[in-house]
Amino acid sequence: MKINVKVLPSSSAESIEKIDEITYKVKVSAPAQEGRANKRLRELLAQYFKVSKGNVNIIAGEKAKVKIIEIIS
Numbered sequence: 524m525k526i527n528v529k530v531l532p533s534s535s536a537e538s539i540e541k542i543d544e545i546t547y548k549v550k551v552s553a554p555a556q557e558g559r560a561n562k563r564l565r566e567l568l569a570q571y572f573k574v575s576k577g578n579v580n581i582i583a584g585e586k587a588k589v590k591i592i593e594i595i596s
Contacts, residue, residue, distance in 0.1 A: 524594045525582070528568075532560035539571050561585065568592060 527546045534550035541547055553563040565579045572579070572594050584590035 524596070526592050526594065528564070528590045528592050530555075530560060530564055530588050530590060537563075537567060539567060564590075564592075568594065572596070 525545070529546075529548045531548065531550045532553060532555040534552055536550060537552050538550045539547055540549075549564055549567060551560050551563040551567065553559040561581060565576050565581070568579045569576045574594060574596055578595040580593045580595070582591050582593050
C-alpha cells in the first residue's frame, strides 16, 4: 500500500491524522535534522499500521515535508 504523508517535525505532541484514504498528516517530536524526523515517522507509522519498522519505506520525498510511503503488510 502506498500513502501520502505530510510530516510536521518538532511538534509538541505526536499524532497521526487520516485526511482521506491515502493521505495522512503526521506530527513527530523529532527535529528534521540528520534523518531523525524520518526515523520517528517510520516508527509511528509502523505502530499505527501494526507492521515492523522494516516494512515502512520512504519511496519519495526523503528531504521534503510531503512524502510517499510504502507500507508492506
